[in-house]
Amino acid sequence: MKKIILSIAILASVSFVSCSSDDETQNVCETCDMGALVGIPAVTEFCDNGDGTITSTVFGESTTESLDGLTFEAYVANLKLLGITCN
Numbered sequence: 001m002k003k004i005i006l007s008i009a010i011l012a013s014v015s016f017v018s019c020s021s022d023d024e025t026q027n028v029c030e031t032c033d034m035g036a037l038v039g040i041p042a043v044t045e046f047c048d049n050g051d052g053t054i055t056s057t058v059f060g061e062s063t064t065e066s067l068d069g070l071t072f073e074a075y076v077a078n079l080k081l082l083g084i085t086c087n
Contacts, residue, residue: 048072
């Protein structure tokens with residue numbers, strides 16, 4: 001009986017254990033030079049939040065915006081069409 005209870009306890013504890021990397025989302029980010037668009041040097045970092053939004057950071061200020069149905073890759077491609085360089 002003790003072995004059965006121990007086996008059930010071990011099985012239950014193993015099912016609740018996961019790697020920390022399983023729970024973390026990895027943001028995909030692009031750094032873009034918006035200077036061509038605004039006329040002053042303005043390097044902006046765009047990060048895909050994985051939920052249909054992006055976070056843009058410029059001069060230390062961050063804002064979250066909706067992609068309005070676009071993929072992150074399409075958003076960056078549209079920036080490049082405007083003459084903005086991204087890495």
